[in-house]
Amino acid sequence: MIEPTGPLSSSVYWRRRIAAIGAALVTLVLLIWIIGLFSSGGDETPQPTNAAAASSSNPPPTAPESASASSSTTAPPSPTATEPPGPPPPPPGPPQPCADDAITVAAKANKPFYTIGDQPELSMDVANNGPVPCIKDIGRQHRELIVLTADGQTQLWSSNHCLSTAGAEVRVMAPKEVFNYGTKWAGSTSKPGCGAHTRVGPGDYLLVAKLAGKASSPVVFRLEW
Numbered sequence: 001m002i003e004p005t006g007p008l009s010s011s012v013y014w015r016r017r018i019a020a021i022g023a024a025l026v027t028l029v030l031l032i033w034i035i036g037l038f039s040s041g042g043d044e045t046p047q048p049t050n051a052a053a054a055s056s057s058n059p060p061p062t063a064p065e066s067a068s069a070s071s072s073t074t075a076p077p078s079p080t081a082t083e084p085p086g087p088p089p090p091p092p093g094p095p096q097p098c099a100d101d102a103i104t105v106a107a108k109a110n111k112p113f114y115t116i117g118d119q120p121e122l123s124m125d126v127a128n129n130g131p132v133p134c135i136k137d138i139g140r141q142h143r144e145l146i147v148l149t150a151d152g153q154t155q156l157w158s159s160n161h162c163l164s165t166a167g168a169e170v171r172v173m174a175p176k177e178v179f180n181y182g183t184k185w186a187g188s189t190s191k192p193g194c195g196a197h198t199r200v201g202p203g204d205y206l207l208v209a210k211l212a213g214k215a216s217s218p219v220v221f222r223l224e225w
Helices: 010-043 050-057
Strands: 103-109 113-115 121-128 134-137 143-149 155-158 170-173 178-184 203-211 219-224
Touching: 103 203, 103 219, 121 134, 121 143, 121 170, 121 203, 143 178
Parallel strands: 113 219
Antiparallel strands: 103 121, 121 178, 134 170, 143 155, 143 203, 203 219
8 A cells, every 4th residue: 555556657656645645734734723723812802901901990989979968967057037035024023021131230329439418429220231122111119229338238228218119111122222310319328208317427338229129239439528
């Protein structure tokens, strides 16, 4: 089978064999190249362009929050028109009677020294130290000026022994308002009904003022020759 046989010369048969083998080889190479071309073309994937790569590497900017999201924060209330003032408070009621601790009583002598035979001017201040006006009866029947010995043990004189104590004097006393009542002392003792007048001698004496039983602090004054 290797050595060609036939009517033609052997060289003709060898040339034909070589040509057939060459054609087969060319066909085989061409077939392999075509198969390789299609195989490489199917596996190739397109590469992203620079712009596409840049856009894929940088995420798109976040969209602004929607109105519904921003509305979750409570907005400050919008200014409203000033409300009209309410009705004025009712006027205060009528003054009430003064409390005892709102009334102060003070005794006063117009001088600290007197000469025997003088008539010292003695008086009392009645004041409302409370915060509101109040009503107080400060009539003669409630007021009294008293002269005592220096030790405060003996009463020598009272303004109510010789002065009338009849009649009321109801006052509306404003805060810090002061009422002053006074008389002159003849420098002698007294008894109820304006009796037993005996002139006192030189020395220190105490003056006390009273209003409805509320007494002031004593004030010292002196009689001299």
